[in-house]
Structure formats: C-alpha cells, structure tokens
Amino acid sequence: MVLRILNYLNEHSRMLKRLFFVFLALTVVFDFHAARHEPHFFGDSIIGFWSLFGVLGCLGMIVVCKGLSHVWLEKEEDYYDK
Amino acid sequence: MISSSVLIHPTTWFLMGAVLLPLLNKREKLKKTVLIGIPLIAFTLIHWLPDSFGQVSYLGFDLVFGRVDQLTRVFLHVFTIMAIIGCIYGLHIKETGQHIAAFLYVGGSLGVTLCGDYLTLFIFWELMAFASTFLVWYRKKRRSIEAGFRYLLVHTAGGLVLLAGIFLRYKNIHDLSFVQIATNGATFADYLIMIGFMLNAAVPPIHAWLPDAYPEASVTGAVFMCAFTTKTAVYVLARGFPGFEALAILGAIMTVYGVGYAAIENDARRILAYHIVSQVGYMVCGVGIGTAMAINGAISHAYAHIIYKALLFMGAGAVLEMTGISKLNELGGLYRRMPLAMIFTVIGGISISGFPLTSGFVSKSMIIAAAGESHRIGLLLMMTLAAVGTFLSVGIKLPYFIWFGKDSGVKAKDAPWNMNLAMGIAAFLCFFIGIYPDYLYKMLPFPVNYHPYTSYHLAETMQLLGFTGLGFFIMVKKLKPKAKINLDLDWFYRKGARVFMQFASRPVLSSDSWINDVYRSIGLKLTMALAKAISWFDWEGIDWTIDGSARGVVEGGNRLRSLMTGKIQHYIGGALALTFIILILVMLV
Numbered sequence: 001m002v003l004r005i006l007n008y009l010n011e012h013s014r015m016l017k018r019l020f021f022v023f024l025a026l027t028v029v030f031d032f033h034a035a036r037h038e039p040h041f042f043g044d045s046i047i048g049f050w051s052l053f054g055v056l057g058c059l060g061m062i063v064v065c066k067g068l069s070h071v072w073l074e075k076e077e078d079y080y081d082k
Numbered sequence: 083m084i085s086s087s088v089l090i091h092p093t094t095w096f097l098m099g100a101v102l103l104p105l106l107n108k109r110e111k112l113k114k115t116v117l118i119g120i121p122l123i124a125f126t127l128i129h130w131l132p133d134s135f136g137q138v139s140y141l142g143f144d145l146v147f148g149r150v151d152q153l154t155r156v157f158l159h160v161f162t163i164m165a166i167i168g169c170i171y172g173l174h175i176k177e178t179g180q181h182i183a184a185f186l187y188v189g190g191s192l193g194v195t196l197c198g199d200y201l202t203l204f205i206f207w208e209l210m211a212f213a214s215t216f217l218v219w220y221r222k223k224r225r226s227i228e229a230g231f232r233y234l235l236v237h238t239a240g241g242l243v244l245l246a247g248i249f250l251r252y253k254n255i256h257d258l259s260f261v262q263i264a265t266n267g268a269t270f271a272d273y274l275i276m277i278g279f280m281l282n283a284a285v286p287p288i289h290a291w292l293p294d295a296y297p298e299a300s301v302t303g304a305v306f307m308c309a310f311t312t313k314t315a316v317y318v319l320a321r322g323f324p325g326f327e328a329l330a331i332l333g334a335i336m337t338v339y340g341v342g343y344a345a346i347e348n349d350a351r352r353i354l355a356y357h358i359v360s361q362v363g364y365m366v367c368g369v370g371i372g373t374a375m376a377i378n379g380a381i382s383h384a385y386a387h388i389i390y391k392a393l394l395f396m397g398a399g400a401v402l403e404m405t406g407i408s409k410l411n412e413l414g415g416l417y418r419r420m421p422l423a424m425i426f427t428v429i430g431g432i433s434i435s436g437f438p439l440t441s442g443f444v445s446k447s448m449i450i451a452a453a454g455e456s457h458r459i460g461l462l463l464m465m466t467l468a469a470v471g472t473f474l475s476v477g478i479k480l481p482y483f484i485w486f487g488k489d490s491g492v493k494a495k496d497a498p499w500n501m502n503l504a505m506g507i508a509a510f511l512c513f514f515i516g517i518y519p520d521y522l523y524k525m526l527p528f529p530v531n532y533h534p535y536t537s538y539h540l541a542e543t544m545q546l547l548g549f550t551g552l553g554f555f556i557m558v559k560k561l562k563p564k565a566k567i568n569l570d571l572d573w574f575y576r577k578g579a580r581v582f583m584q585f586a587s588r589p590v591l592s593s594d595s596w597i598n599d600v601y602r603s604i605g606l607k608l609t610m611a612l613a614k615a616i617s618w619f620d621w622e623g624i625d626w627t628i629d630g631s632a633r634g635v636v637e638g639g640n641r642l643r644s645l646m647t648g649k650i651q652h653y654i655g656g657a658l659a660l661t662f663i664i665l666i667l668v669m670l671v
Contacts, residue, residue, distance in 0.1 A: 002421050010486075024552060027544040034541035040454030040462065050466075050545040057470040058553025061345060066560055069346040073568040080576050 027051065087135040091147055091196065092124035092162065093206070096189030100182045107178055114173055117181060121165035124192070128158040134198075143258060146198030152527040153381070157195050157317045159525060160385045161188070163511075164309045164392060171396055171504035172302035180220045184306050186213035191310040195317055199258045200248040200275075203318070207244065207282075211237035214311060217303030218295050226298035232575070233295035236281070240288070244278025247271050260318075265325045265372075276323055283315035283366055284359050285332050286339050290572035292359060293343065297351040297408070301399040304351060308395045309388045312358055316365045316384050325372025333370050334464040336363025341471030343570065348563045350398040350408045350480060354391070357434065357476055360468055361387050367465065368449040371456055374528035379448030382522050386441035386515055390433035393508035394476065397427030400497035400505070401484060407492060410480070410563035415489025422496050424485045426505035433512040435477035436469060438543060441515035444522065444534040447543075451532065466546070473550045482554075483563055 009016060028048050036044065043049040088094050099120040106113040136147030150158075165188045172180065190213060193206030211234065218230035250271035252258055263272050277288075284292040292312070296304050323329060340360025344353045361383070368380030400423040401416065402408045417424045429440070436442035446469065453462040496502065515522050523530040554561070 002425065003418065006417055006421070020548075020551070024548045027541065027548050030537075031541040031545060034537040036538050037536070040457065041459045048545070050542045051549045053466065054470055054546040054549030055553045057467050058474050058550045059557060061342065061467070061471050061474065062553070062557045062560060065342045065345045068342075069566075069568055073346070073570075074564075074566045075569060077565060077567050079567060 024051075087148065090127060090131060091136055091193075092127050092158070093189040093193040093196070095120050095123050095127070096165075096185045096192065100185040100189070103178050103182050103185070113178070113181075117169045117173060118166070120185070121162060121169050121188075125159075125162035125166060128155070128162055131155075131158075131196075143201055144199065145202050146259070147193070147202055148196050149198030149260075150196065152525070153317070153321060154195055156381050156385060156525045156527070157313070158192065160388050161191055161195065161310065161313075164306075164388050167389075167392060167504045167507055168302065168306045168309070170500055170507070171305055171399075173500040174498050175302060177220065179216065180300060180302060183213050183216035183220065184302070187217065187306060187310060191314045194314050198260055200251070200260050201258055203260055204241070204245060204248060208241055210311060210314065211241060214303075214307050217307055218299045220300040220303055221298060222300075223298070226300075229295045229298035232572070233291050236288075236291040236575075240278050240281030243274055243281070247274030247276075247278060250274065260322065262324065263322050265327075268326075272323075276319075276326070276328075279315050279318050279322070280329075280332070280366075281315075282311055283319060283362055284312055285336055285363075285366060286359070287571050289336070289339075289359050290570045293347075293352055293355040293570065294572045296355040296358070297349050301403050305392050305395045305399060308354070308358055308391050312362045313365075313384050313388055316362060316369065316380065319366065320369045320377060320380060324369050324377055326370055328370065329366050330370025330372075330458070330461060333363045333365070333367025334461045336360065336366060337465050337468035338471070339363070341468050341475055343568060344475040345471060345479070345561075346568055348410050348566060350401070350410060350413075350484060351395065353410075353475060353480055354394050354398060357394075357472065358391060360472065361391065361434065363468070364446055364449050364465060367461060368452060371449075371452055371458065371461070373452055373456055375455065375532060376449060376452035378523075378526045378528050378530055378532075379445065379450075379452050381526055383445040383449055385522055385525075386433070386445040386512075389508050389511045389515070390430045390441060393430035393505055393512065394427060394434065394480075396501065396505045396508065397423050397430060398480075398484075400501050401494070403501070404494045404497055405492050409565065410483040411565050413484045413490055413492060414487040415485070416492065416494055417485040418489075419492075419494040420485075420496050422502050423505070424481070426502070426509045427484075428481050429509040429512055431477045431481055433516070435473035435547060436543060437516075437547065438535070438540060439513065439516045441512045441522075443516055443543065444519040445515075447534055447539060448532055470546060470550045473547050474554055477547075478551060478554045479561055482558075 028051055031047050031051075039045045043053070099116055102116055103113060106116060131148065131150045133150050134146070134148060135150075138145045138147065168184065168188075169181075172184065175181065187210055190206045190209035194203055194210065197203045197206060215230050215234045215237075218226050218233055248258070248271075251269075254269060254271055268276075281288045281291075296307055299307055319329065337360050340356045340358070340363060344356040344360065347353045347356060365380040365384050365387070368376040368383065370376075398408060401413065401420065404420065405413070405416075407413055433440040433442045436446045446465075450462055450465050450469075453459075453465060519534060523532075
C-alpha cells in the first residue's frame with residue numbers, strides 16, 4: 001500500500017512540485033495572520049522574515065560548506081591510511 | 083540497609099545482567115529474556131527510587147551512589163527507555179560480548195546520573211568510556227579497531243583532565259560532593275572538571291572523537307552510543323555548570339559547526355554523528371544560558387533527541403545491516419526495497435528538523451525561545467541557522483540520497499522484525515511527545531510556562547522548513563554526494579601521531595641503531611681489551627702488592643663452597659636457628 005502511494009507520487013513529480021509552491025505561498029500568507037508575541041528582535045516584526053532566512057541560510061550554508069570542502073577539507077577516502 | 087539499596091540501584095541490574103549473559107550463551111530464549119527483562123526492571127525501578135540512598139563511607143570519603151531529584155528522574159527515564167529500545171534493536175545479535183558491552187555502558191551511564199559525588203562519578207564515567215570502546219571494536223573492521231583505539235585514548239585523556247580537576251577541587255575545599263558550581267566562584271579546578279565534561283559532550287575543539295568513532299561502531303553499538311555518552315555529559319553540565327557563559331557561546335558554535343559538516347559528508351552514519359554535535363550544541367547552549375526556561379529546554383531537548391537520533395541511527399544501521407553500505411554515493415532508490423526503514427527514518431528526520439506534531443518542535447524551540455527571552459539574539463540566529471541546516475542535511479539530503487534519488491540497484495530487503503519494532507517504538511514516541519508535550523513538560527525540573535503551538539511559532543517553522551526545502555531543490559546538483567572524506571580536527575592527532583612516529587622511527591631509531599653499530603664494532607672490542615688489561619693489573623699488580631690475599635680468598639671461598647649444600651631446607655633451617663638464637667639472646671638480655 002505504502003509502496004503504491006510512493007510510486008504514484010514518484011510518477012507525478014510535477015504535481016508535487018506545484019503543490020510545494022502552493023504550500024510555500026500559503027506559509028507566507030499565514031504569516032500575515034499569525035498573532036505575534038512581543039518581538040525579541042527586528043526580524044520578529046517583519047512578515048516573511050523567516051522565509052528569507054530559510055532560503056538564504058540554506059543557500060549560504062551550501063555555498064560556504066561545499067566551497068570550503070572543495071578547496072580545503074575534501075580528501076580521498078584512504079587519506080589517513082597513507 | 084546496604085543490600086536493599088544495592089538492589090534498588092538500576093546499575094546493579096545491568097552489571098548482574100553483564101555477568102549473567104555469558105552463562106546463557108547456549109540458551110537463546112533465556113538470553114533474550116534477560117536482554118529485555120533487565121532494562122524493563124530498571125525502567126520500573128526508577129519510579130520507586132527514594133530521594134537518597136547508597137551512602138557509603140570508604141577510606142574517609144563519603145560516596146553517594148543514589149541522589150535523586152527531578153533532574154535525575156528525567157534523564158533516568160529516557161536512558162532506561164532507550165536501553166529497552168536498543169536491546170530490542172540488537173536482539174538478533176549472537177555475539178554475547180556486544181550485549182555485555184552495551185549493558186556495562188548503560189550501567190555506567192545510569193551510575194553517573196545517580197551519583198552524588200565526584201569519585202563515584204569518575205568510576206562510572208570511565209566504565210562508560212571503557213565499555214563503549216568495545217561497541218566500536220565489535221564491528222571488527224580494521225578501521226573500527228583503529229578508531230576504537232583513538233576513541234579510547236581521547237577519552238582517557240579527557241578522563242585524566244576530569245580527575246585532575248577532581249583532585250584539585252578536593253585539595254582546595256576538601257569536599258567531593260557533586261553540586262552546582264556558582265559562576266562567580268569557579269576556580270581552575272572547576273574549569274578542569276568542566277573541560278572533562280565538555281569532551282564527552284563533544285564541544286569543539288574537542289569533538290572530533292565523535293564523528294571519528296561513531297560511524298565505525300557496530301550497527302547496534304552506534305545506536306547505544308549516540309544516546310548515552312553525550313547526553314550523560316549534558317546531564318552533568320546541567321547539574322554542575324548552569325549559567326556558564328562559555329557553554330552558551332560554544333554551544334551555539336557547536337550547532338552550526340555540526341550541521342556544516344553534515345552538509346558535506348558522504349557516510350550516512352557520519353552525517354548523523356555530526357548532527358549529534360549540532361543537536362548537543364542546543365543543549366549545551368541552553369545550559370549555558372542558564373535561565374529556568376533554557377534549562378528546561380536543554381533537558382527536554384535531550385529527552386527528545388535521544389529518541390529521534392537513535393531512530394535515525396537505527397534506520398541508517400538497518401540499511402548498513404541489510405546492504406553493507408552506508409555511503410550515500412553508493413545508495414539511492416531504496417524505498418522500493420526497504421519501505422519500513424524509509425518511513426521510520428523519515429519520521430526521525432522530520433522530528434530532528436522540528437516539524438509540528440513531532441518531538442523536535444516542542445523541545446528545540448524552547449531553547450531558541452529562551453535565548454530570545456534573554457535577549458541573546460546572536461545565539462538565537464545561530465541556532466535558527468543550525469535548524470535550517472538540520473532540515474537540509476538530515477531532513478532532506480539523507481533520505482533523498484538513500485531512499486529516493488537515482489536508483490543504485492543495491493539489493494536489499496526490509497530489516498528483521500526486532501529492528502523494525504524498535505524503530506516503530508521510537509517513531510511512536512517522536513509523535514507522542516510532539517502531540518502531547520505535557521507528557522515531557524511535566525517531568526522537567528522547573529514549572530513550564532511555554533506553549534509551542536502558537537500561530538507565530540507555526541508560521542515561523544513552516545516558512546523556515548518550506549524555504550529550506552526550496553533551497554535544497556535549487557542546489558540539489560551541488561549536493562550530490564562524492565566518495566570523499568573531510569578533514570576535521572582529528573587531523574592533528576591522526577597525522578600528528580604519524581609525525582611523532584616518524585620522528586621515533588627515523589631519527590631516534592636510526593641514531594639508536596647507529597650507536598649500536600658503533601658500540602658493536604668499536605666499543606665492544608675496546609671494552610674487552612680494557613677488561614683484560616684491568617684484570618691483568620688486578621691479578622698481577624694489585625694482588626702482588628698486598629701479599630697474595632686475593633689468592634687466599636679464592637682458596638677460602640672454595641672451602642666455604644663445600645659447606646654450602648645448595649639445599650633450600652638447610653638454609654631455612656639455619657636461618658630459623660639463627661633467629662631463635664638471636665631471640666633468646668634478646669630475651670635474656
């Protein structure tokens with residue numbers, strides 16, 4: 001049963017993609033209506049701040065970490081055996 | 083009284099189990115009963131523990147084996163639940179040694195949690211390090227043997243720092259009781275103790291033992307290890323060092339450091355190991371902030387983390403057990419063959435990422451909110467960034483490249499029933515805590531005035547997670563795993579040791595053998611010639627001058643030798659007779 005659902009989803013990846021974008025839009029829309037607590041800092045009072053933080057944080061982390069790995073940290077698997 | 087307090091201590095049961103198990107080698111059913119029974123007994127016992135028991139006075143030290151308060155109870159609760167889950171997961175393993183090591187390890191951890199003085203703490207602390215090394219070695223690969231030795235050496239070094247701190251502290255204040263240390267009165271000794279604790283919590287820069295050893299441990303060994311060592315360290319930090327600024331800052335750094343490595347690593351279990359560093363960072367940071375809410379957050383996060391991290395290690399372990407592979411670049415498309423493990427691991431992944439209705443949502447956010455309420459914006463942003471990285475690497479990357487992505491064609495089937503049962507229990511608990519957080523909140527040492535399910539928190543979490551997902555699918559090509567490893571600070575002792583060995587083998591060894599050669603060719607002849615000369619001088623020169631007395635001694639010696647029969651009873655008899663004579667003389671005089 002589970003397998004059939006997963007196979008179905010796998011075959012309809014374009015539909016999933018659209019649903020995902022709808023979901024993203026809904027989270028921002030929801031942010032307009034969310035009751036805010038007393039802000040801890042400026043980010044708490046900007047609508048959609050955490051969306052931006054999420055996407056930029058994610059991209060930034062990939063770029064920085066993969067970059068560091070590529071130019072410096074990355075070694076062959078038998079590096080310590082040599 | 084002593085005997086009843088021995089039996090009430092849960093560690094006693096695990097130690098008895100460890101002794102009992104080798105006797106049951108041939109009786110599989112009885113062995114399995116013991117394996118499940120002992121953790122169940124321990125789980126029952128901890129609900130009946132008195133506030134204080136097992137006080138022993140030994141060599142002038144007051145040892146306290148049982149000190150129970152709310153902080154102890156939470157950790158005992160999750161540790162014993164974890165022991166049950168871990169034992170179910172490893173039920174199919176035939177090697178009794180692995181079970182014994184696991185029992186000793188859990189026993190040590192419970193001993194640390196319950197003890198009330200530093201001496202008892204140290205003994206159980208070392209028992210944990212010693213027993214867990216065997217959980218690494220039982221993988222029986224060359225790499226794990228080596229990793230096990232490094233693990234043992236690092237923990238021995240950390241244990242010595244801790245011991246030095248304990249001794250200095252005793253010298254300063256003549257008190258070994260393990261209590262909270264005030265932030266303004268901390269001495270050098272206290273900081274040594276803190277460093278000893280921090281090593282086990284894998285705080286950078288002394289964290290590299292963890293991602294070095296855990297991926298090389300046996301499948302069940304890793305499940306046990308990911309739960310106990312670091313969380314026992316969180317417990318002792320929360321007990322002894324709440325409110326220390328160093329912990330708050332290092333903890334926040336840990337969270338980002340761990341996910342950074344998790345984003346670039348290739349081995350599934352190494353990714354999870356780096357994630358322990360990151361997740362324990364939240365707890366260390368919470369302990370460092372030190373407010374009631376932050377401590378509550380740290381403890382509830384430890385509770386939730388033990389369950390879902392074990393679940394993730396069990397999932398990755400199931401894949402390793404069934405396919406023999408744990409590297410992401412060799413896996414992919416497994417969801418068709420191992421659907422159950424896939425579902426459980428994804429549940430672990432969304433829990434660690436803090437999806438609403440899972441345990442991560444109600445525990446991690448508490449620490450972040452505590453940072454916000456203490457106006458520690460730097461800490462708050464670092465921990466939120468780490469949450470983004472967590473979802474990126476364990477929530478999406480790990481399941482994507484194991485179960486989805488390009489089909490690797492690796493042959494596999496679902497894991498044995500006991501593994502799935504253990505994963506099922508852990509997965510259930512992840513949801514249970516997420517849906518019914520009061521179960522966890524009621525156990526915490528401070529009253530909880532925090533509600534995770536507010537609309538703003540939901541909006542924040544959904545945006546963070548959703549847009550992290552977007553970021554992943556933009557960059558998915560860049561994240562394609564490669565068969566590489568990444569350097570970490572263990573480089574210093576792994577390569578540094580090599581430099582030392584080279585120094586030892588080249589200059590020292592070669593100069594040593596050179597000196598040997600010189601000695602053999604010149605020195606030996608020289609010595610022999612010198613000896614001959616001296617002996618000629620002695621015999622002919624000196625003896626002649628003092629009138630042949632040496633020749634006389636030689637002759638006397640020959641005569642004495644005939645008296646010496648060489649039989650030991652004669653000597654003893656002679657010695658006894660002599661003693662009697664002396665005694666009689668003494669008494670008469």
